[in-house]
Amino acid sequence: MRISIQACVEGADSSPRVISIGCVERDAGVDPASGLGLFLREAHELLRQIQTLVLNEQADEFVRVAAGCLACGRRLGIKDTKPLVYRTAFGKAILRSPRFYAHCSGCGLRSGEGDTVSPLAHALRQRCHPQWTWLQCRYASVMSYRLAQIFLRDAFPGGKELPTSSIKRSVGGVGQRLEREAKRATSVAADSFTRANRLPLTGTPSALQIDAGYIKTPPQADGRRWIPVVASKLFRSDRGRGYAHASALGLGRRQGMRQQAFLQSVGVDRQSPVTVLSDGGDDISHACKLPAATARVLDWFHIGMRFEQLLLGVVVLFM
Numbered sequence: 001m002r003i004s005i006q007a008c009v010e011g012a013d014s015s016p017r018v019i020s021i022g023c024v025e026r027d028a029g030v031d032p033a034s035g036l037g038l039f040l041r042e043a044h045e046l047l048r049q050i051q052t053l054v055l056n057e058q059a060d061e062f063v064r065v066a067a068g069c070l071a072c073g074r075r076l077g078i079k080d081t082k083p084l085v086y087r088t089a090f091g092k093a094i095l096r097s098p099r100f101y102a103h104c105s106g107c108g109l110r111s112g113e114g115d116t117v118s119p120l121a122h123a124l125r126q127r128c129h130p131q132w133t134w135l136q137c138r139y140a141s142v143m144s145y146r147l148a149q150i151f152l153r154d155a156f157p158g159g160k161e162l163p164t165s166s167i168k169r170s171v172g173g174v175g176q177r178l179e180r181e182a183k184r185a186t187s188v189a190a191d192s193f194t195r196a197n198r199l200p201l202t203g204t205p206s207a208l209q210i211d212a213g214y215i216k217t218p219p220q221a222d223g224r225r226w227i228p229v230v231a232s233k234l235f236r237s238d239r240g241r242g243y244a245h246a247s248a249l250g251l252g253r254r255q256g257m258r259q260q261a262f263l264q265s266v267g268v269d270r271q272s273p274v275t276v277l278s279d280g281g282d283d284i285s286h287a288c289k290l291p292a293a294t295a296r297v298l299d300w301f302h303i304g305m306r307f308e309q310l311l312l313g314v315v316v317l318f319m
Ligand SMILES: [Zn+2]
Pocket: 069, 070, 071, 072, 073, 074, 104, 105, 106, 107, 108, 109
């Protein structure tokens, strides 16, 4: 048996085209218990072919539309075409990225600041599909880069050409972007509390759990082999879900405002009083000083730990 898979491409201003994607062949004598349906290798190959087709068609369509003069619609003169590598979970494609002369020969309008414009290269600043970056970060955040690479290699066709260094770079890029956003949100929160310092805390009360930990690292410039991390968790009963936030940038004075910015980012009003649940450690003293904090409570886990230590002491005394 042979099953051929074809795609029919219907452009806006062109007649339909049928393109072969691949085929699946099965021998009638093969025991079905060895596996019915597609195998991973076949599925990956078919997905890769479909993705290559979709990427090329979509990119060409975009360039066709973007290559028109903004004023008269006349097609800009093409200078040359360069390859553009774009990576996705379903494989990478080398797209055609033409460069056009910015000067329109019809009406004289200049599209862009330079002599040439590359619409596709300009539109695809990140040469990686956002979902592919998200998948890399999702798994590299809960396991080692190496294990994440093995999992992505087995699960997605794009993982075949994904070195751990790329995953590391993706995670670093996303981490830096998140940090920039968090810093901006912290500044906005600080400004809002400066202006609204006198407002009474009359909103819905919420509870924020904060703790600190230490992550082992290669030796730092000052000889340390660890970095401090502050993590916090908020549970919203009205939404039936929790939110978590963590940063590994030291135990600075702005940690409290950062916690406040985190609360505001998940919809907790700045006038909501906050009860902080934490241990009594000095390492999180700054993080617990939120502008909206009204109480700091030692949580049950840490109380339990103290009892365990006490009981241990009692046992040692009587031995
Ligand atoms: Zn024009």
